[in-house]
Amino acid sequence: MSTPITHGGGIAVAAAAFGGSPEDWLDLSTGINPCPVPLPDIPARAWHRLPDRHLVDEARRAARDHYGSGEILPLPVPGTQSVIQLLPRLVEAGRLVGVTGERVDMTDNRIAVTDDSIAVTDNKVAVISPTYGEYARAFASAGFAVDAVDDIAAIGAGHRLAVIVNPNNPDGLAWRAEMLIALHGRMKAAGGFLVVDEAFGDTDPALSLASRAPQLSNLIIFRSFGKFFGLAGLRLGFAIARGDILARFEDWLGPWAVSGPALSIAGSLLRSDVSAIRSRINERCTGLHAMLNGAGLRMAGGTALFTLVADARAGDIYTHLCRHHILVRKFDYAPNWLRFGLTPDPAADRRLGEALQRFER
Amino acid sequence: MSTPITHGGGIAVAAAAFGGSPEDWLDLSTGINPCPVPLPDIPARAWHRLPDRHLVDEARRAARDHYGSGEILPLPVPGTQSVIQLLPRLVEAGRLVGVTGERVDMTDNRIAVTDDSIAVTDNKVAVISPTYGEYARAFASAGFAVDAVDDIAAIGAGHRLAVIVNPNNPDGLAWRAEMLIALHGRMKAAGGFLVVDEAFGDTDPALSLASRAPQLSNLIIFRSFGKFFGLAGLRLGFAIARGDILARFEDWLGPWAVSGPALSIAGSLLRSDVSAIRSRINERCTGLHAMLNGAGLRMAGGTALFTLVADARAGDIYTHLCRHHILVRKFDYAPNWLRFGLTPDPAADRRLGEALQRFER
Numbered sequence: 001m002s003t004p005i006t007h008g009g010g011i012a013v014a015a016a017a018f019g020g021s022p023e024d025w026l027d028l029s030t031g032i033n034p035c036p037v038p039l040p041d042i043p044a045r046a047w048h049r050l051p052d053r054h055l056v057d058e059a060r061r062a063a064r065d066h067y068g069s070g071e072i073l074p075l076p077v078p079g080t081q082s083v084i085q086l087l088p089r090l091v092e093a094g095r096l097v098g099v100t101g102e103r104v105d106m107t108d109n110r111i112a113v114t115d116d117s118i119a120v121t122d123n124k125v126a127v128i129s130p131t132y133g134e135y136a137r138a139f140a141s142a143g144f145a146v147d148a149v150d151d152i153a154a155i156g157a158g159h160r161l162a163v164i165v166n167p168n169n170p171d172g173l174a175w176r177a178e179m180l181i182a183l184h185g186r187m188k189a190a191g192g193f194l195v196v197d198e199a200f201g202d203t204d205p206a207l208s209l210a211s212r213a214p215q216l217s218n219l220i221i222f223r224s225f226g227k228f229f230g231l232a233g234l235r236l237g238f239a240i241a242r243g244d245i246l247a248r249f250e251d252w253l254g255p256w257a258v259s260g261p262a263l264s265i266a267g268s269l270l271r272s273d274v275s276a277i278r279s280r281i282n283e284r285c286t287g288l289h290a291m292l293n294g295a296g297l298r299m300a301g302g303t304a305l306f307t308l309v310a311d312a313r314a315g316d317i318y319t320h321l322c323r324h325h326i327l328v329r330k331f332d333y334a335p336n337w338l339r340f341g342l343t344p345d346p347a348a349d350r351r352l353g354e355a356l357q358r359f360e361r
Numbered sequence: 362m363s364t365p366i367t368h369g370g371g372i373a374v375a376a377a378a379f380g381g382s383p384e385d386w387l388d389l390s391t392g393i394n395p396c397p398v399p400l401p402d403i404p405a406r407a408w409h410r411l412p413d414r415h416l417v418d419e420a421r422r423a424a425r426d427h428y429g430s431g432e433i434l435p436l437p438v439p440g441t442q443s444v445i446q447l448l449p450r451l452v453e454a455g456r457l458v459g460v461t462g463e464r465v466d467m468t469d470n471r472i473a474v475t476d477d478s479i480a481v482t483d484n485k486v487a488v489i490s491p492t493y494g495e496y497a498r499a500f501a502s503a504g505f506a507v508d509a510v511d512d513i514a515a516i517g518a519g520h521r522l523a524v525i526v527n528p529n530n531p532d533g534l535a536w537r538a539e540m541l542i543a544l545h546g547r548m549k550a551a552g553g554f555l556v557v558d559e560a561f562g563d564t565d566p567a568l569s570l571a572s573r574a575p576q577l578s579n580l581i582i583f584r585s586f587g588k589f590f591g592l593a594g595l596r597l598g599f600a601i602a603r604g605d606i607l608a609r610f611e612d613w614l615g616p617w618a619v620s621g622p623a624l625s626i627a628g629s630l631l632r633s634d635v636s637a638i639r640s641r642i643n644e645r646c647t648g649l650h651a652m653l654n655g656a657g658l659r660m661a662g663g664t665a666l667f668t669l670v671a672d673a674r675a676g677d678i679y680t681h682l683c684r685h686h687i688l689v690r691k692f693d694y695a696p697n698w699l700r701f702g703l704t705p706d707p708a709a710d711r712r713l714g715e716a717l718q719r720f721e722r
Contacts, residue, residue: 081615233621260594
């Protein structure tokens with residue numbers, strides 16, 4: 001079993017340590033839109049019945065039109081996490097059966113012919129890092145060797161699969177479509193897969209590869225529904241890929257993987273005009289930036305849904321904010337980083353700003 | 362990829378073939394309580410935030426008290442189906458690494474030493490059949506040999522895992538706890554697992570092994586939330602097993618596998634007095650039986666949530682009912698069987714009764 005990763009959202013833990021009622025904390029530890037879209041009507045049958053074909057098909061068509069995936073009907077999944085868990089199996093299913101060649105183990109300069117050596121050599125994946133930690137965890141847990149690389153150029157023919165979160169979490173780094181398509185070409189030529197996680201792509205649709213997916217086999221795009229709409233509790237994401245890959249995911253998830261209410265809500269909201277949601281997020285982002293600037297903090301990256309701050313005093317700022325019952329995200333692997341999610345309104349901006357000002361003095 | 366199984370609930374397909382608007386059909390093709398329990402209040406945060414530890418813990422404690430699983434906190438899963446999909450992996454993880462012995466292939470009386478033969482011999486499971494088809498599909502899809510056996514006595518040391526649905530779907534066959542515990546003892550002694558699916562166990566709690574689970578390693582119990590409460594669209598089930606097995610399932614499902622609304626609803630309803638729900642189901646069952654008896658149909662089994670009819674004219678009755686826009690469940694493997702789910706009210710009983718009377722004439 002692998003060690004769980006600490007994600008954002010640990011308000012209860014923080015309140016236990018620093019006091020206050022969890023409801024009174026200002027939670028800036030996630031990348032979720034803090035202004036949830038009002039829920040559309042959910043028909044009683046969506047709760048009562050097993051999610052039927054009609055409900056699934058409606059959500060898929062709405063997702064296709066929203067994400068612009070052309071002839072691909074995105075597959076609804078119970079959170080992107082559920083398909084991240086399946087990626088090791090996808091790579092295993094794609095492996096040649098009956099590997100017979102001997103392999104040189106360069107570590108100690110001898111020919112290694114044990115099954116173990118072959119398995120390790122065949123099961124190497126690359127994750128552009130640092131990023132969302134669950135990719136590395138899922139692959140390591142399934143016995144894969146995970147190369148945390150910092151650039152596309154470091155991804156080579158030895159990798160059976162590569163993961164790029166675009167734009168990236170937590171630094172907001174974005175890759176242009178042409179670079180990803182060139183990488184896809186290299187991966188595919190070697191029989192490998194490219195995963196592009198567009199979990200934070202909704203505020204910058206121009207980055208998306210969704211419209212190219214119908215032409216690119218071995219490309220897998222993940223979209224998150226809950227972050228942009230502020231409905232992360234729903235557990236809904238979409239996988240966009242050509243039919244053979246989606247059929248595998250569907251088979252492995254089994255029937256009725258996504259709840260009826262989630263499908264019903266997606267069918268409505270993905271057909272709605274989202275420009276007001278985007279404007280609101282941008283307005284909230286501007287408010288956050290003003291507070292961070294006012295406190296003299298250096299913004300090192302981010303997306304419209306979160307901002308990364310780089311500061312040598314990050315650990316102290318984190319603790320100081322906790323004392324003011326404000327939770328942000330810190331990173332074990334980068335002690336000078338803090339990630340600030342959006343506040344829900346200008347009053348919360350001021351609350352953050354005042355807490356940060358007190359740290360300055 | 363495996364062939365999808367046709368489950369109940371194909372109203373849209375039936376309406377396309379026999380006419381009528383899907384909403385006007387009487388759907389008796391499922392085993393779901395047709396009288397959904399009113400939804401409790403769902404807090405806004407359950408929709409908005411990732412399902413946090415607190416929400417999960419509350420649902421687990423409520424499930425423990427409701428199912429009577431003692432020191433085991435049942436694991437919430439996004440529908441039992443999601444853990445059925447993981448059972449092959451559980452068996453694989455339990456296999457001894459590095460099988461070295463040669464095995465006699467009795468089919469053609471020679472020593473078989475290929476990897477394939479070993480894999481097949483090591484990967485045999487038993488499913489008491491006929492039953493819910495997804496167990497056999499999931500194991501066959503993962504390369505296992507599935508023995509469909511009709512009695513506990515046919516389950517032997519060669520089976521790495523055995524599945525019993527108790528009470529069984531569709532025939533309602535119920536196994537006494539002592540027989541299951543004896544079988545568990547045999548399975549465990551050979552390093553195997555016993556899965557007891559109590560999806561239809563809520564109307565007959567005395568059958569449940571949940572209270573015995575803390576003492577029985579390698580036993581896995583599945584409970585369905587949606588069937589009894591009439592909320593199948595939620596996608597919620599619980600796995601009851603000792604900690605090591607639940608930890609594996611949790612690891613393989615990944616974080617936030619179950620939606621916030623589902624956890625919130627479970628936390629409320631599993632703590633409520635369910636006697637009225639049980640009475641209502643029993644009343645509906647009595648109504649159904651009266652109609653089937655009135656039509657002279659032979660009841661061959663069932664649970665409080667569905668009744669199995671055995672009749673040589675089953676195919677014709679099915680078609681006749683479709684012409685009256687009533688859908689029941691038929692079975693490819695047993696052409697003389699029909700499964701009738703409950704109707705929502707006495708008016709629907711009468712509608713069914715009248716349609717059946719017209720068949721008689």
